[in-house]
Amino acid sequence: MKKEGKSCIALFASGSGSNVQAIAEAVQTGEIPAHIALLVCDQPDAYVIKRAEQLNIPVFSFRAKEYASKAEFEQEIVHRLREAGVDFIFLAGYMRLIGETLLHAYRGKIVNIHPSLLPAFPGKDAIGQAFNAQVKIAGVTVHFVDEGMDTGPIIDQESVRMAEDETRESLQRKIQEVEHELYPRVIKKLLTEAVMEGITE
Incomplete structure (x- = not known):
C-alpha cells in the first residue's frame, strides 16, 4: 500500500534489533521513503521489541512452537502483513528460514542482510x-530471499578488511557499522525504484 509516494514495509527480527534501529532512524529522517507498518519477531523476549515500542512500530511476536507447523504461523504472519498493507519485507536479524507460505505471498519482495560476502559463509x-x-576480507551482503539458506540473488555487497590484530568482537563491530549504512542505502534504492515503477505503470 503506497502512502503519499511511500512504500509500506515490515521488518523481521529475532534479537537485539540494531539493524531495525538503523532502518527506523533512516525512515524517520526521510532518507528511506517508507512507512514501517509492522515488526515481526519470533522471540517475544527479544530486545528488538522494546526498540519497536520506543519507535512506535506495531509488533507481532510469536513462538513457533505454539503452532502446528511453519505454514500455520506463516499464514498468521501473511494475514497480519496484508491487514497492514505491507509491500516489502526486510529481514533484519530474523533467524528463521522463510517458508513456502511467505515466499508465495511476497515473492521477489523479501530482502535479507547477511554478515558475510556471500556465497562465502552462509548460515548461522x-x-x-x-x-x-x-x-x-569479510563483509556484508544484501540479497533477495529464496527457498535456500542465504542463496537468493545478491543486490549489493560491501567488504570489511580483517586487521592483523582483529578479534571476533572487533570484527563484529566493524561489520555492524557497515550493515547500518549499507542496508538503509539499499532499501532506499529498492523502494524509490518500486514507487517510480508504480507511478509509471
Missing part, C-alpha cells in the same frame, strides 16, 4: 565462520 554465525577461517 557467519562472522565467527569468517574469523575462524582467518580470511583477509
